[in-house]
Amino acid sequence: MIRIASWTGALVLTICAASILPARADFRSCLASLRSDALGKGISAATFDTATSGLEPDMDILKFEENQPEFKIPIWHYLAGLVDDERVADGKAKMRQWSQALATAEERFGVDRYAIAAVWGVESNFGEATGKRPLVQSLATLACFGQRAAYFRGEFFATLKIIERGDVPADRLVGSWAGAFGQTQFMPSTFLRMAVDLDGDGKRDVVDSVPDALGSTANYLHKSGWTAGVPWGFEVKLPADYGGPSGRTNKHPMSFWAQRGIRRIDGGGLGEGSAGLLLPAGAKGPAFLVTRNFDAIYAYNAAESYALAISTLSDRLRGGPGIATPWPTNDRGLSRAERKEVQTLLAQRGYDVGGAPDGNVGTKTREAILEYQGRVGLDRTGLAGGIVFDALRAGR
Ligand code: CA
Numbered sequence: 027m028i029r030i031a032s033w034t035g036a037l038v039l040t041i042c043a044a045s046i047l048p049a050r051a052d053f054r055s056c057l058a059s060l061r062s063d064a065l066g067k068g069i070s071a072a073t074f075d076t077a078t079s080g081l082e083p084d085m086d087i088l089k090f091e092e093n094q095p096e097f098k099i100p101i102w103h104y105l106a107g108l109v110d111d112e113r114v115a116d117g118k119a120k121m122r123q124w125s126q127a128l129a130t131a132e133e134r135f136g137v138d139r140y141a142i143a144a145v146w147g148v149e150s151n152f153g154e155a156t157g158k159r160p161l162v163q164s165l166a167t168l169a170c171f172g173q174r175a176a177y178f179r180g181e182f183f184a185t186l187k188i189i190e191r192g193d194v195p196a197d198r199l200v201g202s203w204a205g206a207f208g209q210t211q212f213m214p215s216t217f218l219r220m221a222v223d224l225d226g227d228g229k230r231d232v233v234d235s236v237p238d239a240l241g242s243t244a245n246y247l248h249k250s251g252w253t254a255g256v257p258w259g260f261e262v263k264l265p266a267d268y269g270g271p272s273g274r275t276n277k278h279p280m281s282f283w284a285q286r287g288i289r290r291i292d293g294g295g296l297g298e299g300s301a302g303l304l305l306p307a308g309a310k311g312p313a314f315l316v317t318r319n320f321d322a323i324y325a326y327n328a329a330e331s332y333a334l335a336i337s338t339l340s341d342r343l344r345g346g347p348g349i350a351t352p353w354p355t356n357d358r359g360l361s362r363a364e365r366k367e368v369q370t371l372l373a374q375r376g377y378d379v380g381g382a383p384d385g386n387v388g389t390k391t392r393e394a395i396l397e398y399q400g401r402v403g404l405d406r407t408g409l410a411g412g413i414v415f416d417a418l419r420a421g422r
Pocket of ligand 1: 222223224225226227228229230231235238
């Protein structure tokens with residue numbers, strides 16, 4: 027039996043040699059149990075043995091699982107980093123480069139190419155950031171020592187099935203600590219259900235074939251209920267002091283919303299179909315009528331903020347203006363370039379931002395911001411937002 031609590035405890039105290047040896051022994055016996063289950067699931071002994079030969083656990087990743095959930099940031103900060111001018115420009119260039127694959131995916135699965143590209147852009151920055159951790163090692167570690175061992179056992183077996191089928195070479199199966207991999211960050215079990223061979227070479231390679239990755243994303247959205255020709259939704263303007271129903275899943279016909287005085291943000295009519303009224307920051311912030319296609323995006327990653335990022339990025343890739351209504355805040359969200367500038371200016375003042383400024387705000391940068399905010403007399407939020415940006419730029 028694996029003693030999760032004691033081993034994770036040993037980790038936090040950073041590990042003397044004596045504590046590693048029993049972990050290694052436990053890992054060996056865990057692998058033996060995984061092996062017999064794998065063989066029972068039709069995975070060959072050769073595949074299992076090759077994939078796990080000399081395998082050691084990566085105990086570092088257990089701390090990622092412990093550290094969930096992440097630091098909670100307001101939605102406008104979240105969106106500002108994911109839907110910034112740089113990602114829109116990169117996305118337009120990538121869409122030109124891969125226009126044929128996007129056209130094929132759109133035609134075959136009936137899914138809007140701008141939505142497909144937006145998922146690609148948010149999941150991996152158009153293939154730039156797909157993760158570097160070997161899936162077999164991460165998932166074996168989580169299957170043996172993780173808090174959700176049963177779930178990760180399933181993903182570990184799914185990884186071996188991918189190797190056995192030969193869709194993706196074993197050494198290309200690298201990804202996030204939790205096992206999401208490839209251009210659109212599928213989990214291995216999602217891959218088995220959803221991946222497609224769009225480029226027609228006989229393999230479903232969502233790592234090194236952009237067409238396969240785009241087609242697989244389109245298939246996922248299609249299977250999640252995407253309806254061709256229907257928008258994800260659109261921004262709307264509420265009547266003053268709106269106090270009526272809201273909520274993504276609280277769907278009503280457009281006529282219902284029109285009767286309550288809701289109009290498109292540009293003043294136009296709402297059209298046909300049904301939608302829910304999404305108020306991500308309350309009735310004083312931006313408001314959206316969202317359709318079943320928004321729910322299809324939500325199925326990709328169950329967070330309304332995520333679905334809104336994909337949706338608004340897809341609009342901007344299409345040439346739209348983005349969200350018009352200001353967020354109810356005096357601390358605006360920052361683009362990645364602005365976040366990088368915050369880190370640079372903090373580093374110039376002697377703060378540790380966790381390495382070279384890169385625009386990724388992690389624990390070190392947040393701690394530096396908290397300390398800086400305290401020193402210059404700002405509210406200590408830890409947020410890389412407009413207030414800190416402006417103060418740093420003003421030389422404070
Ligand atoms: Ca292929």
